[in-house]
Amino acid sequence: GEEVAQTPKHLVRGEGQKAKLYCAPIKGHSYVFWYQQVLKNEFKFLISFQNENVFDETGMPKERFSAKCLPNSPCSLEIQATKLEDSAVYFCASSQFPNNQPQHFGDGTRLSIL
Amino acid sequence: EDQVTQSPEALRLQEGESSSLNCSYTVSGLRGLFWYRQDPGKGPEFLFTLYSAGEEKEKERLKATLTKKESFLHITAPKPEDSATYLCAVQAPAGGTSYGKLTFGQGTILTVHP
Numbered sequence: 341g342e343e344v345a346q347t348p349k350h351l352v353r354g355e356g357q358k359a360k361l362y363c364a365p366i367k368g369h370s371y372v373f374w375y376q377q378v379l380k381n382e383f384k385f386l387i388s389f390q391n392e393n394v395f396d397e398t399g400m401p402k403e404r405f406s407a408k409c410l411p412n413s414p415c416s417l418e419i420q421a422t423k424l425e426d427s428a429v430y431f432c433a434s435s436q437f438p439n440n441q442p443q444h445f446g447d448g449t450r451l452s453i454l
Numbered sequence: 455e456d457q458v459t460q461s462p463e464a465l466r467l468q469e470g471e472s473s474s475l476n477c478s479y480t481v482s483g484l485r486g487l488f489w490y491r492q493d494p495g496k497g498p499e500f501l502f503t504l505y506s507a508g509e510e511k512e513k514e515r516l517k518a519t520l521t522k523k524e525s526f527l528h529i530t531a532p533k534p535e536d537s538a539t540y541l542c543a544v545q546a547p548a549g550g551t552s553y554g555k556l557t558f559g560q561g562t563i564l565t566v567h568p
Binding site for chain 1: 485486488490492495496497498499500503505539541543545553554555556557558560561
C-alpha cells in the first residue's frame with residue numbers, strides 16, 4: 341500500500357501478559373524501523389529490518405522484546421511479560437534504503453499496561 | 455552518541471506572526487537531517503530532508519535551513535492549521551552501530567491562534 345499500516349490502534353494488557361503489534365510497510369520499501377515514543381515526545385529506536393533480516397537491533401531490550409518480518413506477512417513486535425513501563429506508543433516506519441531517504445511512519449499502536 | 459535538542463519546547467503565535475524553530479545537533483557524521491510534523495494521535499509526517507550545510511528547502515509557509523551545528527524551521531504567516539508538534543531528527547551513516555536509525559529531538563509544540 342501507499343501508507344504504513346499499524347494494527348491495532350490501541351492495545352490494553354494486564355501486567356505480565358503478552359502484547360503483539362503489527363506493521364505493514366509501504367509496498368516496495370525494504371527497510372522497516374520500530375520506535376517507542378514515551379512521555380514528552382521521546383522517541384527511542386528499537387530495531388530495524390532489511391526485508392526479513394534484522395538490520396540493527398542495538399535498541400532492542402533483549403529479555404522480553406522480539407520482532408520479526410516474514411515474507412508476505414506484516415512485521416510484528418512482541419513483548420512478553422509486559423511491565424507498566426512498556427506503556428507507550430509504538431511506531432513503525434519504512435523506507436526504500438537505510439540512509440538518505442525519509443522514513444515514513446504509521447499512526448502507531450498505543451500500548452496501555454494496567 | 456548522537457544528540458538533538460529542539461527549542462523552544464512550546465511556541466504560541468498569532469495567525470500571521472512569523473517565527474522560527476531551532477534544532478541543534480551533535481552527530482558523528484551527518485547523513486541527513488529530517489523535519490517531521492506530528493498531529494495528536496498520528497505518526498510523524500515527513501516534511502523535509504537536508505543533507506549539507508547551506509541547504510534550504512521550502513514548502514508552502516515552511517522553510518528549513520541547515521548549518522554545521524543546527525537547523526531552523528521558519529514559519530511565515532502561520533495559520534491555525536499549522537498547529538502541531540514539529541520534530542527534528544538526525545541520521546548517522548550506516549555502518550558501525552548506526553545503520554540508518556533516526557535520533558529525534560523532543561519536539562516543539564506549535565500553537566497558532568486565529
